[in-house]
Amino acid sequence: MSKNLTTRSEDYSKWYNELVVKADLAENSGVRGCMVIKPYGYAIWEKMQAELDRMFKETGHQNAYFPLFVPKSMFEAEEKNAEGFAKECAIVTHYRLKNDPDKPGKLMVDPNAKLEEELIVRPTSEAIIWSTYKGWVQSYRDLPLLINQWANVVRWEMRTRLFLRTAEFLWQEGHTAHATRSEAVEESEKMMNVYAEFAENFMAIPVIKGLKTETERFAGAEETYCIEALMQDGKALQAGTSHFLGQNFAKAFDVKFANAEGKQEYVWGTSWGVSTRLMGALVMTHSDDKGLVLPPNLAPIQVVIVPIHKTDEQLAEITAEVNVLIAELKKLNVSVKYDDRTTQKPGFKFAEWELKGVPVRIAVGPKDLENGTFEVARRDTLTKETKAKDGIATFISGLLEQIQEDLFNKALNYRDTHITEVNSFEEFKSVLNDKGGFVSAHWDGTAATEEKIKDLTKATIRCIPLDGVEEVGSCVLTGNPSVKRVLFAKAY
């Protein structure tokens, strides 16, 4: 099974595409650019959702649901946002099919069922949500509005890849409204921090927090905060964004409130989102040539137990022993699967669970029964050891924490050794091509330079790091003065 997986060094991109399908995470559907998220992949997404949802609620947000469709006139109300998404929207124009008179058994769009106004399938929900907020906000007492939505959105991308870029994807989108500018800025930063915490503690992916340049900013935002991660092939991946919208949407949709003095003011807004794209980041950060490597905090199955037996009697004895262990593990909130299929050999099972990234595998054979031991294998390091059964459940529980930590540190080490400061454009190009990763360089702050560098190298400015220090420098391309380094990289 895993024998057939292309290796990362052979072809990283092919390795990824194959792995997503072979590990039963997702597959392409019969609908252009749309994926099917398979049960095993969806179970990981559900764990992400549960944790993020908990974090959103803990920070005072509530969930709600807004329409899938946005009438064209509403969609175009905030011009920058409309312009940013106009080129990639699915558009509903009719509401009925009828029998095709020329082709028996076939249907055709009924030309008499044309909508008066076209509906855009939401690529993001600012327009529909701000048009609703207008009715919800009258006074400062109605603020802040702290709302999140779990939904599907559609962006008609021409080139798609499972999880990373699909025409339809699942995400959450927070949309908040505040009485003051500073409160809205604080909210944008808070949610960026929530995303960073989630990425690091649950996905075991270290991220850099920063600001997007104007070119890379969300259409309609005044400022876009982001978290940027680094994949094993040296390419960056934007893992989450949080936008300070200023009063742009409030003005476009006329959302005003009476402040404490009774004066009418426009509301300040934010929006923030992460999507099923995170699944792609998860796969690409940790996995290896044998398959997925899942961090224990997001693994649907944390421990798999495989019996090694020749006879039914042996299996019965092993099962009795295993049932005790399962009960102990469940008490410690460890999710465990006992793979006692008799249709497959242990070697097959080992390869299958390796491919699916289960963090810990326990094998039990007749010798273990004699010796009172279990064989414990780690997926991340591919190492195994024999452990006495006394205290094994506690050991496993601790081991899962250790693996979670080790995966993060491994990724952190890779990331940190792949941030390279450069001071000339020659150096810039050679680091980008030979080593990859983030290139930390001075930039003169103009969109023209940014574009030129992109044309010449395919690298974009991933972010202006929030923890960057001021230093005197000169732009790596133009030599013009600069006071802060920014991070460039090729990106997904």
Add this chain to the structure above:
Amino acid sequence: MSKNLTTRSEDYSKWYNELVVKADLAENSGVRGCMVIKPYGYAIWEKMQAELDRMFKETGHQNAYFPLFVPKSMFEAEEKNAEGFAKECAIVTHYRLKNDPDKPGKLMVDPNAKLEEELIVRPTSEAIIWSTYKGWVQSYRDLPLLINQWANVVRWEMRTRLFLRTAEFLWQEGHTAHATRSEAVEESEKMMNVYAEFAENFMAIPVIKGLKTETERFAGAEETYCIEALMQDGKALQAGTSHFLGQNFAKAFDVKFANAEGKQEYVWGTSWGVSTRLMGALVMTHSDDKGLVLPPNLAPIQVVIVPIHKTDEQLAEITAEVNVLIAELKKLNVSVKYDDRTTQKPGFKFAEWELKGVPVRIAVGPKDLENGTFEVARRDTLTKETKAKDGIATFISGLLEQIQEDLFNKALNYRDTHITEVNSFEEFKSVLNDKGGFVSAHWDGTAATEEKIKDLTKATIRCIPLDGVEEVGSCVLTGNPSVKRVLFAKAY
């Protein structure tokens, strides 16, 4: 606030529409027929989802996600299903907007971005899912496939009402595939029973399990199981359906498997779903002229505590006492809100929480502090009593269970006294018009009679009850022989 609510006797339909909006459950959006589900309404839906999801997983199902769009050729593959939904589908025909040359600042559909094949926004997902299952099923070892999806669907209804009938709604749809007919039938029945259990134990709504007639059956199903509830105005509401699909979709999408003998056979299918329509059933079953009445098992806030004070000192003393109670209630998994807003008077708060259907309200004033008591009010009966603070948390917890049970019994009593056996068409019409509810009558089993009765009375056959007994009778309309009574009603 609740003063403005139309009463049920004045205008039941208006009462419902007003209540849904005033209680902050949902509102109409700027998109024809599509609703916004507000945070309070969504919190109830989330509780429904959590419980149903738990029940689905307990019965062996996994979640997955399939595309929103169905290409026309895929949509029309199963003819009955396609025909059943063709008249109410939203259709995507284009994938890009462009600047309108005649109207500066406005966008128009780009005629150069026409899709080669139109995409139907899923009204239900059998087509896309069965086209996927073809790739997942080869051998009997791949069966059963037990999959559920939480999703939005769109049916272009001409007349819409919040929750009860909306162009877009949220639902879950289970889609399973089995090796044998009997296994699939068993699955359909099992899921109908899951729905019934959920409706009765969580929503406190008694339901009748039955089969739909051929006329009322799901398009493409061989048999539709349903649960039918009765609203306070004597109209029935279909609360959930579970379909035995036979081999219809397997044949339409060529989903075959090799059985244990290696012979190719078509797979047997089921599908089953409940939707945000359940929110409408919940509102209409229990609520009264003062507002919502929520069963404790689904109430986002089970207990609200309102302080009655004149001075800040009193409030501080009350709060100290209340914090102890809150801690005790939380230990018992009771969700509680302390409404210590100083901007509103207690009377306003009482009315607001009555409108929002919080099952138990506790009020605490200076006298209570002196006497060591709390005033405990039940939303369902609008009664209150003064209780000593010792043991109050346990009392409240027990009271919530009692309210849950009482609500169910009240609804059951109403339902049971509104099933009327009739033996003539005159009786049929007078019961239907004067009393409403289910009319239990003999029917000759023909679609023609069913339609004629519908034309004459607006009543439809809600179901052929599963627990109905065989008895010799004659059709209430035609006098033709019949062996079993069926239930008629006017319905939502």
